[in-house]
Amino acid sequence: LQLFLGHIDGTRFSLEESEVQHCTKVLRKQLNDSVSFITGDGNLYSGIIETLSKKSVSGRYELIEQDWGKVPYSLTVAVAPTKNMDRLETFVEKAVELGITRIVPLLCDHSERKNLKIERLQKIALSATKQSLKGSLPRIDELTPFETLIQNIDPKSALIAHCEDAPKVSLVDAIKGNKGQHWVILIGPEGDFSSKEIKLAMDNGITPIHLGSSRLRTETAALAAVTMVYGEHL
Amino acid sequence: LQLFLGHIDGTRFSLEESEVQHCTKVLRKQLNDSVSFITGDGNLYSGIIETLSKKSVSGRYELIEQDWGKVPYSLTVAVAPTKNMDRLETFVEKAVELGITRIVPLLCDHSERKNLKIERLQKIALSATKQSLKGSLPRIDELTPFETLIQNIDPKSALIAHCEDAPKVSLVDAIKGNKGQHWVILIGPEGDFSSKEIKLAMDNGITPIHLGSSRLRTETAALAAVTMVYGEHL
Numbered sequence: 027l028q029l030f031l032g033h034i035d036g037t038r039f040s041l042e043e044s045e046v047q048h049c050t051k052v053l054r055k056q057l058n059d060s061v062s063f064i065t066g067d068g069n070l071y072s073g074i075i076e077t078l079s080k081k082s083v084s085g086r087y088e089l090i091e092q093d094w095g096k097v098p099y100s101l102t103v104a105v106a107p108t109k110n111m112d113r114l115e116t117f118v119e120k121a122v123e124l125g126i127t128r129i130v131p132l133l134c135d136h137s138e139r140k141n142l143k144i145e146r147l148q149k150i151a152l153s154a155t156k157q158s159l160k161g162s163l164p165r166i167d168e169l170t171p172f173e174t175l176i177q178n179i180d181p182k183s184a185l186i187a188h189c190e191d192a193p194k195v196s197l198v199d200a201i202k203g204n205k206g207q208h209w210v211i212l213i214g215p216e217g218d219f220s221s222k223e224i225k226l227a228m229d230n231g232i233t234p235i236h237l238g239s240s241r242l243r244t245e246t247a248a249l250a251a252v253t254m255v256y257g258e259h260l
Numbered sequence: 261l262q263l264f265l266g267h268i269d270g271t272r273f274s275l276e277e278s279e280v281q282h283c284t285k286v287l288r289k290q291l292n293d294s295v296s297f298i299t300g301d302g303n304l305y306s307g308i309i310e311t312l313s314k315k316s317v318s319g320r321y322e323l324i325e326q327d328w329g330k331v332p333y334s335l336t337v338a339v340a341p342t343k344n345m346d347r348l349e350t351f352v353e354k355a356v357e358l359g360i361t362r363i364v365p366l367l368c369d370h371s372e373r374k375n376l377k378i379e380r381l382q383k384i385a386l387s388a389t390k391q392s393l394k395g396s397l398p399r400i401d402e403l404t405p406f407e408t409l410i411q412n413i414d415p416k417s418a419l420i421a422h423c424e425d426a427p428k429v430s431l432v433d434a435i436k437g438n439k440g441q442h443w444v445i446l447i448g449p450e451g452d453f454s455s456k457e458i459k460l461a462m463d464n465g466i467t468p469i470h471l472g473s474s475r476l477r478t479e480t481a482a483l484a485a486v487t488m489v490y491g492e493h494l
Contacts, residue, residue, distance in 0.1 A: 097474065116350055123480045158475045196494035238494045240331065241392045246357045253487035260430035260472045 028053060029156040031163075032063035032073065032087075039063065039073045040084035049083050062090070064155070066163030070094035094161035097125030098259050100208035104130035104175055105248040106215030109138035111146075117245040118147050118166070122154035124256045127208075128165040134172050136217035142169045172223050179210050181231035186212040187247060188219045188227075194236040197254050205259055211235075213248040262287060263390040265397075266297035266307065266321075273297065273307045274318035283317050296324070298389070300397030304328035328395035331359030332493050334442035338364035338409055339482040340449030343372035345380075351479040352381050352400070356388035358490045361442075362399040368406050370451035376403045406457050413444045415465035420446040421481060422453045422461075428470040431488050439493055445469075447482040 030049060031042040041049060041063065049055050061073050061083070069092050076085035103126060107114045118129060129151075131142050147166050155163050185200055201209060212219075212227070219227075228234065237247055237254075264283060265276040275283060275297065283289050295307050295317070303326050310319035337360060341348045352363060363385075365376050381400050389397050419434055435443060446453075446461070453461075462468065471481055471488075 095474065120480050120483070123474060123476050124484065125474055157477070160474075198491050198494050236494075238490060240329065240357060240359055240394075240490070242357050243391070246354050249354065249483070250358065250487050250490070253484050254491040256472060256474070256484070257432050257488040257491055260432050260470075 027062060027159065029159075030061055030063040031152060031156075032061075032065055032071070034065055034071065034087060037086055038084060039071065039087040040082060043081055046081055046083050050078060050080075055083070063087075064094070064161045064163070066155075066161075068093050068096060068162040070161050091161070095159045096162060097256065099125075099205065099255060100127045101125070101252065101255050102128040102130060102208075102210040103213060103248055103252060104132045104170070104210065105213040106132045106134045106137045106244060107139045107142050107169070108216065108244050113243070113245040115147065115150050117248050118150050119154045120249050121252045122151050122160075122164055123158040124252050125160075126164050126252055127162075128167070130167045130175060131169045132172055132175060132212070132215075133169050134215045135220035135223055136215045138216055140169075144168060172219075173226065175212070176226055176230055176232070183208050184210040184212065184232040185235045186219070186224070186227045186232050187235050187237055187251065188214055188224050190218070190221065190224055192224075192234055194234045197235045197237055197251055198258065200233055200235050201255060201258055209255060211251045211255075213244060213251060216244055261296060261393065263393075264295055264297040265386060265390075266295075266299055266305070268299055268305065268321060271320055272318060273305065273321040274316055277315055280315055280317050284312060284314075289317070297321075298328070298395045298397070300389075300395075302327050302330060302396040304395050325395070329393045330396060331490065333359075333439065333489060334361045335359070335486065335489050336362040336364060336413075336442075336444040337447060337482055337486060338366045338404070338444065339447040340366045340368045340371045340478060341373045341376050341403070342450065342478050347477070347479040349381065349384055351482050352384050353388045354483050355486045356385050356394075356398055357392040358486050359394075360398050360486055361396075362401070364401045364409060365403045366406055366409060366446070366449075367403050368449045369454035369457055370449045372450055374403075378402060406453075407460065409446070410460055410464055410466070417442050418444040418446065418461075418466040419469045420453070420458070420461045420466050421469050421471055421485065422448055422458050424452070424455065424458055426458075426468055428468045431469045431471055431485055432492065434467055434469050435489060435492055443489060445485045445489075447478060447485060450478055
């Protein structure tokens with residue numbers, strides 16, 4: 027299935043400009059040909075090309091499937107970007123394949139990386155969304171300070187995976203029996219969350235969790251969290 | 261923790277030759293210094309350096325911890341190598357971090373890759389073993405034809421994830437209630453197992469499983485399987 031990113035407006039669709047060349051030059055689509063596209067709103071659409079130029083492809087469309095490839099839960103993962111961008115990019119790709127709603131790159135006390143260009147992550151997310159046949163494009167936030175995130179989440183659905191010695195439940199036990207809920211899972215940087223950050227999370231009523239006894243890299247921990255939520259809904 | 265790969269013989273240890281330079285040149289270890297090392301047998305050892313040259317570091321040792329970082333199950337994943345080696349390498353690294361006993365690169369009817377150098381995979385596995393603080397080095401087999409694998413596994417502990425339409429249980433349901441067991445999970449190539457291969461597996465009594473409704477890349481499916489087994493033992 028060749029899938030494009032497009033936009034809809036009333037009864038008309040147009041492809042995202044960056045998709046036009048692939049449509050017209052590589053796949054050599056012509057007037058009256060049909061194209062499958064997503065807009066990121068969750069649905070799968072099919073369009074008939076009615077106008078076509080170097081920079082635009084547009085026409086009329088119909089809805090093919092609502093909530094296409096939707097996972098039966100909502101999941102936000104907030105994770106401190108790794109020093110090595112490849113590792114974060116691998117996480118984004120795999121998380122989108124498995125099913126994720128939103129990724130919040132976190133700025134923490136122990137963050138190795140203090141700046142981030144999210145355009146490349148968004149491209150990877152789009153490509154993985156198409157590849158895994160989903161209609162909903164995950165949201166990727168700008169780099170967000172830890173405190174800002176804490177102030178903006180509902181602590182009842184939030185879990186924090188940290189490595190300090192403290193009573194914790196396993197991630198799997200924390201989400202068991204709460205299928206279909208919205209979860210926000212916080213994963214720390216390479217040097218873990220700071221004691222100050224952990225205290226702030228605890229003071230706000232966020233549930234501390236563990237991911238088992240293996241020492242996991244940041245992106246492995248984040249991906250394990252996504253996989254365990256996915257696995258609980260199999 | 262700086263960790264080396266070494267060998268033991270009676271009461272003596274020596275470091276793997278490829279580790280010597282890092283020990284003597286980078287970390288500038290001297291006579292009578294101590295080094296932590298693993299041999300891959302599962303244990304953590306500590307050695308005292310008694311002889312030291314350009315090519316060797318050796319001395320006496322003691323056992324520090326048996327079954328160091330051991331996961332409470334045994335897991336073999338047989339997976340067709342991806343065309344893009346980076347993807348297989350990412351799988352090996354993350355699988356070792358989470359906990360895996362053996363990786364069998366599979367040669368299937370639809371395999372994109374018909375040859376494989378396992379030395380680089382073994383290096384990645386060693387590095388991930390050290391990084392994740394484990395004493396046991398996973399075994400990585402040479403590329404193995406599908407039929408050969410089928411003839412050499414116990415079908416009672418084997419699961420095959422294929423994409424054909426057929427009755428299947430989810431991986432999580434398949435392993436539930438069987439904690440600590442040895443599992444062999446077969447993951448197909450980018451174009452899935454062939455109908456012939458699936459039939460052979462079925463005829464041999466291997467359990468067909470699914471990994472949910474998302475369409476996953478080969479290495480994502482393999483990693484999801486490892487994570488779900490790990491998650492069931494949290």
